[in-house]
Amino acid sequence: MEPISPNIDVQEKISFVSTGLVLRSFTFSLAVFLIVHAISLGVWRLFVDSRLAVWKYSPQPFGMYLFWGILVLVFIGFNFNMAGFSALKQPVRGCVATVLTFALAFLLPATLVYGYGALDSAFSAVGGTGYGAVGLIVLIGFYGFGILATGMAGWPWSDSGLSPVLSGFAQLVSGCCLTGLGYFxxxxxxxxxxxxxxxxxLPLPVAIGWFYSVIVAWLTTFLIxxxxxxxxxxxxxxxxxxxxxGNFLLGTALYGVHLAxxxxxxxxxxAIEKIGEMFPSWPAQLGVWIAFWLIFWANVAGNWPNRFGMGTNRVIRAASCWSxxxxxxxxxxxWFSAAVxxxxxxxxxxxxxxxxxxxxxxxVMLIYVVYFQFYGLSRK
Structure with a gap:
């Protein structure tokens, strides 16, 4: 499967130009995996690492801006299908899209924290309470905006005859409604x-863990x-x-399995005793790892395997990603969290x-896949 497409009917329109180093499938996947981890570790060392960070902004507001960066990427890459960037060649296309994403990822949450936060103290920057509240919008929004562009195939706007830009704006408005409803x-x-x-x-820890299980269900059904x-x-x-x-029903079942x-x-x-009342949120901590492999498997590893029957392919994919x-x-x-x-x-x-x-x-992976289209690497 190609990178997560805003419309499963037009995935064939997304193409990748063969540039740079040509690698076999496994080596290509390994190279992308290492690139993503190397860049992420570099960012971590600059802004997050409790011992080595040059500018320490963790856990907040780094987390808030990171989460909103992902949401803005969904806007540009999926809801708007990269509209307005197709005329640019790589790597200029990727650089421009990334800069715009960074700018909006800072502007939008900062407006909520430093603007609306003056009216509602739950979103205020004073004491840092608003960072988490604004960051949690992305928990709901990732599904609210993402499901429109993927599992729902842009419906009803994809059938309305609207241009890609207008369809993107329509999805944006619809996503705001779904996200606002879920958040409130x-x-x-x-x-x-x-x-x-x-x-x-729902108690907040339960809401976080359960809703992330819904996200895992969505990514599984659409990608795998x-x-x-x-x-x-x-x-x-x-x-x-x-x-x-339907993803809410599957997500509820997954939530129970992940809790167990x-x-x-x-x-x-x-550790469970120490985590205490926040334990019901931990399916999100497990789910985010499964989500990483679901996205990686479909967008980087070529959604292997494809040689067997559809049912067998799907079972092997799911088993691989969950394992x-x-x-x-x-x-x-x-080991990794403390040692590295x-x-x-x-x-x-x-x-x-x-x-x-x-x-x-x-x-980092989605920026490299969606914005830069694996620039510098090609799959043989």
């Missing part, structure tokens, strides 16, 4: 500082399963609505914050 139902009641209490639909089972529906509107709602894995296999009992996700989680929490990234341990031999590091990996 799931997140805002738990962080609001208003004198009148809000009814809390080729939008199955929703693609079985013939009418585009039915497929789009089934994808929008974390409690009984992946996290030591003393790598679980292994990565264990290696990260028990210098993150704090929760208990001796276990710790770290996977969401920040892996989202940085995802951000």
């Amino acid at each position: 139902l799931l997140i805002y009641p738990s962080i609001s500082t208003a004198s009148a209490p809000h009814a809390i639909l 399963f080729d939008n199955w089972p929703w693609s079985m529906l013939r009418r585009k509107s039915h497929m789009a609505l089934a994808a929008l709602v 894995l974390l409690r009984w296999v992946l996290i030591p009992p003393d 790598l996700g679980l292994i990565s989680f264990v290696v990260y929490t028990r 990234l210098h993150e704090a341990e929760i208990v001796p031999g276990f710790g770290g914050d996977p969401l920040t590091w892996v989202d940085l990996l995802n951000y």
